[in-house]
Amino acid sequence: LSRELTLEGLVWDSRDQSASPRAFEGSYGGIYNSVIQSERLRRILFSLWGSTDPLHHLDEFVADAMRHARALAPRPVVLDLPCGGGTLFQRIHGSGVDASVVAIDLASAMLARAVALREAVVPLLDVTFVRGDATALPLARDSVDVVLSVNGLHVMPDASAFLSEIARVLRPGGGLWMITPVTGGSLRSRAILAAARRSVASMTEKS
Secondary structure (H helix, E strand, C coil): CCCCCCCCCCECCCCCCCCCCCCCCHHHHHHHHHCCCCCHHHHHHHHCCCCCCHHHHHHHHHHHHHHHHHHHHHCCEEECCCCCCCHHHHHHCCCCCCCCEEECCCCCCHHHHHHHHHHHHHHEEEEEEEEEECCCCCCCCCCEEEEEEECCCCHCCHHHHHHHHHHHEEEEEEEEEEECCCCCCCCCHHHHHHHHHHEEEEHHCCC
16 A cells, blocks of 8 residues: 555454444345445435435546546555445446555445445455444554545444544545435435434444
């Protein structure tokens, strides 16, 4: 990597399934992964929230971030947080920027999907997979050029810690590209967001 990353033993091994389950380890994660990786399903199902323009234009979203990354370093470090099933990998590769990608997620099942997608579709993309907590990142300060985060903030148990960690690992001049559902807007959007938070919290408590 172009800058030192302190991984503290958390580099993910596909043989390690000993982690405690999380909401995205089961069927919820599988359904979400199928939806987010299909442009058609994204348009149909995420439109229930209200306005979802950024999710309709993920190619442009990632391309803008990668242009910024390339301006910062010859071989920038890009953090995909949480990486989920690797939805952004093809877009990062397609940007033409020679980057080192650090893909972090807490859910082993989502990381397994990301590993499989990378091996099958973009094997030349340089990705370090890390199983880690997004609110306590195992990365050094000022070690990342750009952070990409899609649909992560609203499921974090501590949103402030999540954002503080991103600020800590970003180098001066680095950039954060984030898509997240927010409160406000229509009554329908607020109701669906509240229901999603309750659902994730309930599944996490049961696990």
